[in-house]
Amino acid sequence: MSTDYNEFTAKMKKTTDVLVGQFAAVRAGKANAAVLDKISVDYFGVPTPVQQIATIAAADAQTLMIRPWDASALKSIEKAIQGSDLGINPQNDGSCLRLVFPRLTEERRRELVKQVKKYGEDAKVAVRNIRRDAVEKYKSMKKTSEITEDDLRDSEKDLQKLTDDCIKEIDSLTAKKEKELFEI
Numbered sequence: 001m002s003t004d005y006n007e008f009t010a011k012m013k014k015t016t017d018v019l020v021g022q023f024a025a026v027r028a029g030k031a032n033a034a035v036l037d038k039i040s041v042d043y044f045g046v047p048t049p050v051q052q053i054a055t056i057a058a059a060d061a062q063t064l065m066i067r068p069w070d071a072s073a074l075k076s077i078e079k080a081i082q083g084s085d086l087g088i089n090p091q092n093d094g095s096c097l098r099l100v101f102p103r104l105t106e107e108r109r110r111e112l113v114k115q116v117k118k119y120g121e122d123a124k125v126a127v128r129n130i131r132r133d134a135v136e137k138y139k140s141m142k143k144t145s146e147i148t149e150d151d152l153r154d155s156e157k158d159l160q161k162l163t164d165d166c167i168k169e170i171d172s173l174t175a176k177k178e179k180e181l182f183e184i
Contacts (some may be wrong), residue, residue, distance in 0.1 A: 005158065007169055010132040012127050012166045013034045019123040019170060030102050033126075036066075041080040043073055048157045050077060059098070109181050116181065120174035124167050131163045148172040 008139045033056045040047040050056065054068040054077060064096035068074050078097055081090045090097040104112070134158055 003058045004134070004137065005155070007157065008130055009162060011130045012162060013125045015123050015130070016166060016169055016173070017155045019119060019173060023116065023173065024052050025176065026116060026181075028151045030061055031099070033058070033064060035086060036081075039080050039084050039086070041073065041076045043076060050080070053077070053177075061105075062101050063097040064089070064101070065097065067098055071095065104181070115179050116174060116177045119171055127163055127166045127170070131159050134159050 012136050015023070021034075022034065024076045025037055033051070036050045036056060040048050041050055041053060042048075043053055050066065053070065054066050057065050057067075066077060068077055072095065074092065074095075078090050078092050081088070081097070081099070086099075088099050088101065090099050138147065138152050138155045138159075141147045142149065147155070
């Protein structure tokens with residue numbers, strides 16, 4: 001029974017890890033290499049993440065420098081960034097690309113907060129679905145007499161505590177990201 005419990009714990013942990021990754025990709029007005037995580041470049045006919053073909057460094061709080069290891073990839077990286085939903089036009093100086101992140105407007109901050117809240121809600125729904133699947137599994141184990149009524153009750157109580165803790169962590173992460181978005 002404990003291996004099942006560990007499996008559900010791992011799934012809930014994975015859900016919060018995915019949420020942290022989603023939050024990292026939300027542009028908060030500061031240069032952050034994580035915004036490039038979802039951008040793939042057509043590199044010799046193969047979709048390749050930018051991080052695998054270039055060095056990415058923050059020149060200052062508002063600027064990312066992308067220096068490809070192969071100069072021939074510069075145009076492809078520029079094209080991929082322009083085609084993405086990043087909303088930033090890269091500046092090409094012939095050897096590297098500069099991404100200048102403009103300060104966020106109040107309206108844009110509010111849109112990003114809505115997006116962050118949606119990510120948080122989606123993560124909570126995923127955690128609750130994991131709990132539901134776990135409870136169903138324990139109930140079916142009870143039906144087949146693999147566990148007792150007391151084991152079922154204890155498992156449900158443990159799962160509820162795990163779910164509550166996970167949701168608290170998600171709320172905390174969401175509030176932290178919202179606060180970060182409204183910092184000027």
